[in-house]
Amino acid sequence: MSDLTAQSRKSYREISAFTMAGEQQQFFLKWNDFQSNMVSSFKHLRDEKSFTDVTLACDGQTCKAHKMVLSACSPYFKSLLEENPSKHPIIILKDVAYSHLQAILEFMYAGEVNVSQDQLPAFLKTADRLKVKGLAEAPGAIKREG
Structure with a gap:
């Protein structure tokens, strides 16, 4: 060899x-271990704010993210970003709680997130409005552990 x-x-x-x-x-x-390496790499890029190319704003606060990740995880964001090409757009999300946005981004980048029981219905409603894959498809199919 x-x-x-x-x-x-x-x-x-x-x-x-x-x-x-x-x-x-x-x-x-x-x-x-390609998948786990990609998840780890995307999470690291987000944590370091490396190569971010979109800013999401809600509740008077902002989060930086990557167009590719948003587009891969949400047809809502994909369509919005395709229809409005810009080098570094700022997307203002009306009626979205900042804590929900943070949790949605965590889900998009890591494939999992913890949400408290009292926040779950509103969180899933936000995820559904933003058409987040893996959250919007079957909000009734909540796995209960206990």
């Missing part, structure tokens, strides 16, 4: 070789 292949094995952890008729051998490289 070449040095390159051995080096790649360390980074990607899974390499499969296959040969199609009459072609050179091909290598399939897979980064096994």
Whole structure:
């Protein structure tokens, strides 16, 4: 095995070789912890405010975020950002509690969030208005632990 292949094995952890008729051998490289690394990287970029390109405002406060994350997690934001191209837009969210916005961004970047029981109905209503994937689809399907 070449040095390159051995080096790649360390980074990607899974390499499969296959040969199609009459072609050179091909290598399939897979980064096994890709999803967890991306979640961690996006969260880090948000925490550091690195490369943020949109500002969300509500309740007189602001949060910085990434258009790509907002667009991937919400058709509402995707449509809004596509229809109003700007280098660094400021989106003012009417009737959105700042605590809900923070929780929604946490959900978008990490895929999970904790919300208190008394805030849950209003939070889900806000998430539904903003069409947040994973929250807007089935608000009635709340997993209860206890």
